[in-house]
Amino acid sequence: MTNQRYHGIAMRIRIITDDFTSALDGTACFAGHGWDTAVLVQPEGTGTAEVVSLDTNSREFTPELDHHAVANAAHTWRDADVLTLQFDSTLRGRVARDCSTALAASGRRKLLIAPAFPSAGRTVEEGRVLVDGVPVHETAFGKDPTLPVRESSIPALFRAHSIEVKVARDVAHAGALLEVHDAVVVDARTEAELDTIATTFAGARDLLLAGSTGLLRGLARVLPRPHSAQVARVGYRDSASACMRTARRPWLVVGSLNPQSRRQLVIAQAQCRVNVLATGESRLPAGVAPQAALRDLVLQVVNLVGSGACDGLVVTGGETARRIIDALPTVSLRVCREIMPGVPLAEVQTATGTFPMITKAGGFGDDDALLTCINALTGAKP
Template sequence: MRIRIITDDFTSALDGTACFAERGWNTAALLRPEDTENVTATAVVSLDTDTRERVAAGDPVADAARAWCHADVLVLQFDSTLRGHVAKDCVSARAASGRRKLLIAPAFPSAGRTTEAGRVLVDGVPVHKTAFGRDPTLPVLESSVPALFLAQGLPVVIARDAAQAKVLLEEHDAVVMDTRAEDDLDALVGLFAGSRDLLLAGSTGLLRALARALSQPEPIPQLAALSCDAPWLVVGSLNPSSRRQLNVARESRRINVLATGSDRLPGAALAEAALRDLVTQVTNLIASGACDGLVVTGGETARRIVDSLPAVSLRVHREILPGVPLVEVRSSKGSFPMITKAGGFGGDDALLICLDALTGARV
């Protein structure tokens, strides 16, 4: 079985494959669109088009959907809080893949993200009314999935569950499914996984349901445990959750930290300069040997760090927390473990758990 995942962000590309990797699937996470044809023997492949915060030349989402149009399962993965160009990417991927139907399931219930009456909620609050609506770089201004897609010219109808979604897809081209619990996603996967005329679109919650439900392949050799002695915590996200998590980690442990300040404002040259300086500091630490592992929160920050290293390949190992993957980063200068976390994910102790997972301080 070939499962292909198109996403717009580095952390998504990693957490979308981690749930498969830890169940014995052979996985790959790609950073360059031109590599999509070099992984035909790999069961689960994710591509980061790097378009959530950047304007790319051409349409890498459409290019990937076209290249992977014959996949057994094709998924357009997007942020569970609707950050980015969700509707545009879904419409583009559907058209390029040649698949007639689109089933949208944004929910990630174990992370507090649900879908009710077609609206995305975070801990029960419409996402545009949460901190994501005030995001300094990509504010979410709309919680209604049908409204987002109508603005792109595609009507979307709402299904209350998987059974109704199946009925509605017989008459409509695009359906969004209400989801309040993991069981709802499991039911969706049970009905639709492997439907070759269907583009699935959703967050990491949908991919975790796919990994739970699909038949496991022959087990691959168990990966060696990853650990390190001197990890650095790199905080590039300005999400309030990340800042609380940083404070908890600082109060609980003596840790090495690099973090952008609150002066990283959207559209300002200072923002780019601050991020570039942060990435330079991290790469210098790695090159000097002062850092043998990373915990990074902020997808753009993590991607910039990896892009700055020579000849990188990635091996996804497992999830530390739901949607928080552990990865081995391999470059021409050596390898090191890295944990990536989207800015708004996790409880207040999430970064502390990640650091302890690398050092073995706490299981």
Template sequence: MRVGPQDDPVSSIAVLADDLTSAGDGAAPFRRAGHQAKVLLSTVAEGDAGSLGGSVYEAGAPALGGVVAVDLGSRLLDEPAAVTRAERAAREFAAADLLVKTVDSTLRGHVAAEIRAAHNGSGRRAVVVAPAFPAEGRTTVRGIQHVHDVPVHDTEFARDPAHPVRCSDLARLLPEAQHLEPEQFEKLPELIGQGGLFVCSAAMDIDLDRLVSSAPRARDVLWVGSPGLAAALARRHFRTPEAARPGLPRARRPLMVVGSANPATRRQLDRLRTRADVATAASADDPTTAVHALRQASAPVLVVHTPDERRTTSGSLTDDLAHAVRELATAGTVDGLVLTGGETAVAVLEALGSKGIDLVDEPEPGVARGVLLSAPRIPVLIKAGGFGDEGTLDRLCRLLMEGGPVS
């Protein structure tokens, strides 16, 4: 669906994300709407003298008319470091016609601190915050964030091992903000002109469409939200899609890489293990054992995952997983990847020496599909740990093996 009329055309779009899956989720709707897009890792650490924007453009940002989605890696930092990185990134990309700061739809991470920092760096008059993602059951009702009608602090995300969610109330997270219900969005032109921070409830995609249509000029706003808001912005700021896009090569030996501890992903892993054409190995302590087992396997689909029972720190488990993937991919044992979990995806891309992916499309909500920006130039799908139903990994595996045309 297109939302129009398109009376506020944009040429350059920047998406600033706190992890890799959020960067992919934020860019994918714009790719679907006809924009070229790249999802890039940020290689600039806190205190580096170099420019974040410069490092990103050196990594191969698209020409005018495209989307640059940058993983700032800030969710894994402590709050002061996350604030520094978010403010710097917003300053570097302040000239973009459309500036989007993504936040997790379950409010994990340094949400409030990064919003304030990005506002300071962007110089934008107003900040519009709308974290709802209705397609995945994440809604904002009277300022309270829900997952399938349950306040997020009462869901499994409250037990997230890295970023437990303690508060669902955006008024508590952002007490300086003015709260708006969908029937109040008509006030936005005047409110944006006055400046400030606005938290917007939304339970359906039509609410988000109404929200973005209410802003007279996208350039006046720092947009803050999850893939739901990105999709609404893409529907409003669409381009004429290319007549034809090249299909992706078919993966004959895909590798499914499961690093997320989220229960949704572990259920998807359990479902994948039931397939007769799948060989699995856990990567822990000594990843060479997993590499050897998968190289010897005759099954066409390979799966490497962190242990079902965690025995070491999350960081070392992720490093072991990335080491195993590098060994398998660089040796040509596999020719396609499905990466689950933002931290896992970053570790794998870094291990492969890739600065990101050339984004192709979004085959399912919360899933980015593209090609590695460096050798081996193989297809890759990246999925956030908390997204999808029990059959999601099974479907993504089949999609990778089918190749061919893209949506």
């Protein structure tokens, strides 16, 4: 494995992800460091920015089925300086299948898997994903109403798809294993360890990187800021400040049924006055999503935005956020910065105007996370 060092040279960083909130938070960390970023929600879209993320919307596809958007993106972006497959830090979705698909379509020889996101409590130890020290399948994510996590071990998860993954205890061990094996997962307990992984392997042109937002945040921290961002720094500040506009009529939209998001909702409502739309908490049979309730919620949001009754959104739940963007006459989507690790602020431009939107995955953040998002949107002091 060899990598390149970039000194002021424009790089092309391409991110294939399976969920809308992931697409946003995976680029927010780069935007915060001055990179030119873009988020695509249509597979046929093209991106000329330095950092481009595509939401393939594949998380809830069954693992047995091919997903052409993943393969097409990996093939189209096969010559990118850094090619990353981003997946959920708690292993929800088609992690093994999408990694296998992207690796084959990209033509790259090796796969390095780094799922850790330490600042969000997700670590990798002996090849297992832990949440606050507990194997992820033993946490609330194991009882997720739509995508329950059944396995914490990366090798076991991939073995079910006939892919052998070796476990590396650190970066040096990962490099040695990649010399003789095709797929390696590397342990990481701290942000510093993720930074070392990013520093060591970014730019290895025969390598597909796969991981959560934690890995992308590491890449954003260690890769040298592009020359274009350095010479246009004033313009960047002006662009970022445009996303600092406050909302006077914000709405909190809770589409996630994760117990953590529901605790966050209760605390937010107790601490501030905010309009709320939320799907019901009734449990449905395994594999059945509350589609009717979600459609109704999305329609209400579109009507609120269109009527001017809403000038800012905080949305928790990736599918909910994606459905809202699809239903609005969205012209463009610009990621501005992170409110907290893995929680981005974006500016949504529609045919009738622009508004700020903060998105958060259902299980992310402490109990005050939604309250923090609302305060950031309104400019209120915590």
